Amino acid sequence: MTDMKKLLIVEDDAGLQRQLRWAYEGYEIHTAANREEAITLIRAEEPQVVTLDLGLPPDPDGTTEGFATLETILQLRPETKVIVASGHGAHESMLKAIALGAWDFYQKPIDIDALGLIVARAFHVHALEAENRRLAERVEAGAVLGGMITGAPEMLKVTRTIERVAGADVSVMLLGASGTGKELLARGVHEASPRKRGAFVAINCAAIPETLLESELFGHEKGAFTGAVKTTEGKIELAQGGTLFLDEIGDVPLPLQVKLLRFLQERVIERIGSRKPIPVDTRVVCATHQDLDAMVAEGRFREDLYYRLAEIVIRIPSLAERPGDAGLLARHFLAKYAAAMQTGARSFAPDALAAIDAWSWPGNVRELENRVKRAAIMAEGKMVTAADLDLEDKTDVIPINLKAARELADRKAIRHALARAEGNISGTARLLGISRPTLYDLMKAYDLQP
Known part of the structure; x- marks a missing residue:
């Protein structure tokens, strides 16, 4: 395993391939001009993100080879974020690519800056999903005493x-x-x-x-x-x-x-x-x-x-005193009940995750499990919303002054990040978007331990 961000550029135009290669910094770049080269690099390098031109040889004016490449990549590594590009029937191509599992889509001619933002976001989402899978695998492996999920x-x-x-x-x-x-x-x-x-x-x-x-x-x-x-x-x-x-x-x-x-x-x-x-x-x-x-x-x-x-x-x-655990447990319960009751709900909408983090959980894990079980039944789509969980907006007590409010917010954010990073300082700093020295200073000021 490596922390290096690997980007695979699948493009048959040699000039555009060179332009894309030099447009990105901070990534390990690999290039392929056809389907065979792309699949070989997918197997050998396992890139997290792929930019894929749908117009590949032997039919560069069509999209058949590009779609076949997309399907093969996702069969080999479903977690790969594939960003497809095409100038041929852009609307139809976009719909088909997304239906096949592409993560994002952009049209030619290429705007390098816009594509750079899409690629950066794809790496960020891939990293978050990898962390969630790692936590889920640790939970399933029973790494915590008695099967406790925390x-x-x-x-x-x-x-x-x-x-x-x-x-x-x-x-x-x-x-x-x-x-x-x-x-x-x-x-x-x-x-x-x-x-x-x-x-x-x-x-x-x-x-x-x-x-x-x-x-x-x-x-x-x-x-x-x-x-x-x-x-x-x-x-x-x-x-x-x-x-x-x-x-x-x-x-x-x-x-x-x-x-x-x-x-x-x-x-x-x-x-x-x-x-x-x-x-x-x-x-x-x-x-x-x-x-x-x-x-x-x-x-x-x-x-x-x-x-x-x-x-x-x-x-x-209590559950309220265990930062980060409510979200971790909610995902576990949703997977459990969605599978048991064969419902369509598979994940939480952003407002649901925010509501779960904000709720005080007076009934602790039992209350959380009951709410998620009910939401798995009530959810109409693939995502559980805050309304499905029946969670009202939480009204916090107003701090005595702005300094106290900032300290309260800092403490909460640091505790949640520490929990998600399992106490790792570098990981916590990355999640918070600050440097390690800054994190150390904040933890010392608020008497927080990793």
């Missing part, structure tokens, strides 16, 4: 913390708002631990009535209560040798908290209706969106249980 430094810090503590046999508490991916991270703890060959058993403590929660956790003996027609193992036993995930641990009633505490201290349980202790080797990961410190102070959550469960506490940032 490029934000805040979330990557969380995943690195989990990777460090996963190997230690300690209880982990995940604290975060609803919809931030707590169960996904809990599964990541399990999969990164020596217990990954065991079962991962999850239970939502808020979704089960108090009268049934004890039986769900500890199991019961046949005849222990009305309806207990057989002996049933609880979730703790089912997670033997593996991991038990207690979601919404703050909703466990106080009487049951005492029994949970004994299990964590002694590593034994008793089923309902039995006095026989059963030893269990189960790791506990719990999560909640509630303020457990406040609950402990109010006497609604046992302090001794809290310290047993919170040997390692990991706080999960």
Whole structure:
């Protein structure tokens, strides 16, 4: 792989070919006079952008050979940006070229300055699309813990913390708002631990009535209560040798908290209706969106249980605190639901991307997924709009003065660029259109870290 921008000029007029070659600076230029030479260079050099004269030999007065060359180039490298030129039936040629997949079109006689702008824009778009593909490939490859899709430094810090503590046999508490991916991270703890060959058993403590929660956790003996027609193992036993995930641990009633505490201290349980202790080797990961410190102070959550469960506490940032992740996740969800429901929507319109970046996402990833799923169904064309997402204009609080407004805008832009460039300073500077020293000065002024 190289960062060199390669431009292939396919032109049979030797004079015009020389003129085009010398018109561009900063590109690695290759030239071809016919279809065979062009395809050979496409295979050997893999140029990002091609300017293609449709009038190629052996029929320079027609367009058949040019269109055949265009089709072959896009078959070999669909991501190539091909800019076609023709002086023959310009309107019809333009329509056909675009239908075949050409990126842009210009008419002869050639305006070198105008063509230069088209070529520069083609390289820019190619680079952006290549970055998006690279991010998508990294996501599909599962490079982030537990399949978590993120490029934000805040979330990557969380995943690195989990990777460090996963190997230690300690209880982990995940604290975060609803919809931030707590169960996904809990599964990541399990999969990164020596217990990954065991079962991962999850239970939502808020979704089960108090009268049934004890039986769900500890199991019961046949005849222990009305309806207990057989002996049933609880979730703790089912997670033997593996991991038990207690979601919404703050909703466990106080009487049951005492029994949970004994299990964590002694590593034994008793089923309902039995006095026989059963030893269990189960790791506990719990999560909640509630303020457990406040609950402990109010006497609604046992302090001794809290310290047993919170040997390692990991706080999960909200989606609004993860710059760049909303767009990355939105593209993932759109691809997922468009394929599953066979809808026509395949990408986001510019107003949709702007709305996604601007929205505060009070429901976090769950809200984003639901909106994208609905938009995939509602979208009438191939692009999802802000209206399809049902996102209103966000009204920000007016900063105290112009200096504060500029700082707020600078911080937001730098954080988004850092996320997209995965913390790479050179890449971030290129995205922002500034020099590395300028970026370093801004980051130092705003106390931002790569």
